[in-house]
Amino acid sequence: MNGPRSMFDRIWSRHVILGPAGGEQLLFVDRNVVHEALTFLAFDQLRIEGRKVRKPRQNIAVTDHFIPTVNRAAGAAGIANPEIRRVVEMIDENTREFGIEHFGMHDARQGISHVIGPELGLTQPGLLISCCDSHTATHGALGALPIPIGQSNQLRHVLATQTLWQKKPKAMRISVDGALPPHVTAKDVILAIIARIGIGGAVGHAVEYAGSTIRAMSIEGRMTICNMSIEAGARIGMIAPDDTTYAYLHGRPYAPQGADWDKALAYWRSLPSDAEARFDREISLDAAGLAPMVSWGTSPQDSSPITGRVPDPASAFDGEQRRRIERALEYMGLAPGTPLSSIRIDRVFIGSCTNGRIEDLRAAARVLKGRKAVVPAMVSPGSTGVKRQAEAEDLDRIFRDAGFEWRDSSCSMCTGSNGDLVARGERTASTTNRNFEGRQGPGALTHIMSPAMVAAAAVTGRLTDVRTL
Amino acid sequence: MEPFTQLTAVAAPLDIAKIDTGMIVPGRFQRIHRRPGHADFANAFLHDLRFDEYDQPRPDFVLNQPPYKDARILVTAADFGCGSSRESAAYAVLDYGFRALIGPGFGDVFYGNCMQNGVLPVVLADQAVQALRRQLIDAPGANVTVDLPNQTVTAPDGTRYAFDIDPTRKQRLINGLDDVGVTLTHLPDIEAFEARYRAEMPWLATII
Ligand code: SF4
Numbered sequence: 001m002n003g004p005r006s007m008f009d010r011i012w013s014r015h016v017i018l019g020p021a022g023g024e025q026l027l028f029v030d031r032n033v034v035h036e037a038l039t040f041l042a043f044d045q046l047r048i049e050g051r052k053v054r055k056p057r058q059n060i061a062v063t064d065h066f067i068p069t070v071n072r073a074a075g076a077a078g079i080a081n082p083e084i085r086r087v088v089e090m091i092d093e094n095t096r097e098f099g100i101e102h103f104g105m106h107d108a109r110q111g112i113s114h115v116i117g118p119e120l121g122l123t124q125p126g127l128l129i130s131c132c133d134s135h136t137a138t139h140g141a142l143g144a145l146p147i148p149i150g151q152s153n154q155l156r157h158v159l160a161t162q163t164l165w166q167k168k169p170k171a172m173r174i175s176v177d178g179a180l181p182p183h184v185t186a187k188d189v190i191l192a193i194i195a196r197i198g199i200g201g202a203v204g205h206a207v208e209y210a211g212s213t214i215r216a217m218s219i220e221g222r223m224t225i226c227n228m229s230i231e232a233g234a235r236i237g238m239i240a241p242d243d244t245t246y247a248y249l250h251g252r253p254y255a256p257q258g259a260d261w262d263k264a265l266a267y268w269r270s271l272p273s274d275a276e277a278r279f280d281r282e283i284s285l286d287a288a289g290l291a292p293m294v295s296w297g298t299s300p301q302d303s304s305p306i307t308g309r310v311p312d313p314a315s316a317f318d319g320e321q322r323r324r325i326e327r328a329l330e331y332m333g334l335a336p337g338t339p340l341s342s343i344r345i346d347r348v349f350i351g352s353c354t355n356g357r358i359e360d361l362r363a364a365a366r367v368l369k370g371r372k373a374v375v376p377a378m379v380s381p382g383s384t385g386v387k388r389q390a391e392a393e394d395l396d397r398i399f400r401d402a403g404f405e406w407r408d409s410s411c412s413m414c415t416g417s418n419g420d421l422v423a424r425g426e427r428t429a430s431t432t433n434r435n436f437e438g439r440q441g442p443g444a445l446t447h448i449m450s451p452a453m454v455a456a457a458a459v460t461g462r463l464t465d466v467r468t469l
Numbered sequence: 470m471e472p473f474t475q476l477t478a479v480a481a482p483l484d485i486a487k488i489d490t491g492m493i494v495p496g497r498f499q500r501i502h503r504r505p506g507h508a509d510f511a512n513a514f515l516h517d518l519r520f521d522e523y524d525q526p527r528p529d530f531v532l533n534q535p536p537y538k539d540a541r542i543l544v545t546a547a548d549f550g551c552g553s554s555r556e557s558a559a560y561a562v563l564d565y566g567f568r569a570l571i572g573p574g575f576g577d578v579f580y581g582n583c584m585q586n587g588v589l590p591v592v593l594a595d596q597a598v599q600a601l602r603r604q605l606i607d608a609p610g611a612n613v614t615v616d617l618p619n620q621t622v623t624a625p626d627g628t629r630y631a632f633d634i635d636p637t638r639k640q641r642l643i644n645g646l647d648d649v650g651v652t653l654t655h656l657p658d659i660e661a662f663e664a665r666y667r668a669e670m671p672w673l674a675t676i677i
């Protein structure tokens with residue numbers, strides 16, 4: 001095909017086995033990532049049907065949602081809750097039976113699926129990566145085409161065929177340009193984007209993030225951006241690969257080496273969107289006007305600069321929005337007009353696939369160095385690899401000295417599947433991606449923000465503008 | 470999955486509208502394992518309608534009455550299978566022993582999940598469903614015939630009702646193909662694609 005093309009279009013077409021443009025197309029899946037959660041349903045079903053995993057080598061499994069962050073040496077046997085223990089045992093049994101490599105709780109490569117994919121070099125530009133998780137878009141930060149799939153039937157289809165039926169979404173480009181002000185991070189950029197376009201703003205679209213601000217970001221920052229595409233409504237988020245990407249990938253365990261590297265590199269360089277590529281929707285944002293963000297409500301779109309106030313439902317533009325804000329404030333126990341930086345918190349959490357990477361821990365540690373948390377605080381690094389790296393850099397000491405619990409890697413308090421829950425009525429500053437009602441535990445009150453902002457909240461006991469410390 | 474062509478069997482009339490997937494499989498049964506050769510979800514099926522709080526069968530519930538013991542067709546009221554998308558609802562229908570459902574309408578996702586598991590949901594006009602139900606109440610244990618190739622339902626009194634079904638879905642059921650089965654009919658295309666892909670991307674050989 002001639003004519004200008006977007007990166008998304010180019011990579012998508014490269015994976016179409018058959019099917020009409022505009023209809024359901026059968027796509028080739030380079031790599032599928034399985035985690036434990038409810039995925040045993042897919043394996044049960046394969047067993048009932050007498051089917052095998054068609055391409056075991058193109059699948060990788062991790063344990064991330066349900067494993068404990070303490071007392072890991074005891075293994076699955078150390079998990080007190082029998083249902084949680086069973087889920088952790090089953091992924092082991094299922095992957096062994098079906099011949100899939102599994103990074104289990106004692107594996108040095110263990111971590112949250114979206115963290116270890118890039119970290120191990122499994123995620124590469126141009127690959128179609130499916131994963132039974134809503135935050136699969138994270139892999140798009142390296143120029144891969146990420147597709148989130150369901151945990152039972154769709155996963156079973158990918159396992160049995162190494163393909164996926166999909167209808168191509170529309171293409172959208174979100175450009176961010178300019179230099180970020182001090183202490184404004186990737187998390188603040190994506191929260192600002194979501195606050196602007198809303199939680200459904202990118203539904204039905206594959207988003208490409210572009211512009212000089214994105215180009216200047218590290219791969220970690222780009223992953224934070226792509227990770228929260230789903231909170232803007234998009235299942236796919238991508239960033240064109242460039243020298244930052246290649247430098248990040250070079251030498252990683254599963255990255256191509258030697259002559260293979262050169263061949264891969266030549267291909268990767270052909271992927272970025274053509275200058276004249278057309279998108280179904282375009283949005284642009286000026287980085288210079290951004291500030292550190294915090295959420296005040298029960299949806300990621302309920303976010304404002306920390307210098308702002310809790311909104312007044314009376315100023316909503318329609319009745320529906322007014323009722324939504326009223327409900328959110330009632331759940332969050334906040335009064336309209338309250339300055340955000342006066343909101344007291346009860347605990348903090350640093351971790352998750354959004355902000356559990358080494359750069360995130362460094363940013364939090366910079367704020368915490370020589371200071372003390374005044375509320376209960378914990379860190380669960382995004383992967384065992386991140387944990388080791390942080391320990392090599394002595395960051396664990398900074399966290400411990402500041403009064404943080406230094407835990408093992410898991411999704412942990414992001415959803416609390418493993419039992420790391422925020423108590424009812426407790427208010428948390430968290431580096432995670434979702435502040436829905438009950439997300440971190442029944443009745444938990446969540447404020448999402450960047451790692452540096454969470455660290456600032458930890459030392460003052462209230463939401464705090466990290467620039468004022 | 471088991472192909473579906475023609476089925477003549479005892480039909481049971483269920484006269485409750487809007488039975489959602491949460492009633493078909495109550496939440497606490499969601500995490501049951503399915504094992505080959507076991508009907509693991511049979512017990513969960515409509516559990517709280519079939520059993521009381523002491524887990525005793527409710528004698529007045531239609532499926533607990535002797536004439537319907539071997540029923541393989543269920544005549545439902547409006548919107549059977551509406552509500553959440555839990556796939557286990559279709560498993561439970563199948564594991565309990567039903568191969569066909571006849572009703573005035575079904576939940577969308579549930580409808581697709583049934584097809585995917587070899588259960589045929591037949592949509593008939595409201596009056597037809599009511600006539601059918603009346604006959605089944607008058608003659609408990611009577612047989613109904615569902616003929617997929619000819620797209621007809623034959624009532625106990627011999628009345629024949631025609632029904633509509635998407636031609637692609639019909640073919641899949643007749644051939645016993647679920648989504649994976651359908652995809653694997655394209656295996657030659659898939660393999661040709663993979664060979665080409667690997668030849669063009671040799672550096673992937675070490676990881677995929
Ligand atoms: S860290 Fe949270 S968002 Fe990420 S995969 Fe785990 S549970 Fe999902």
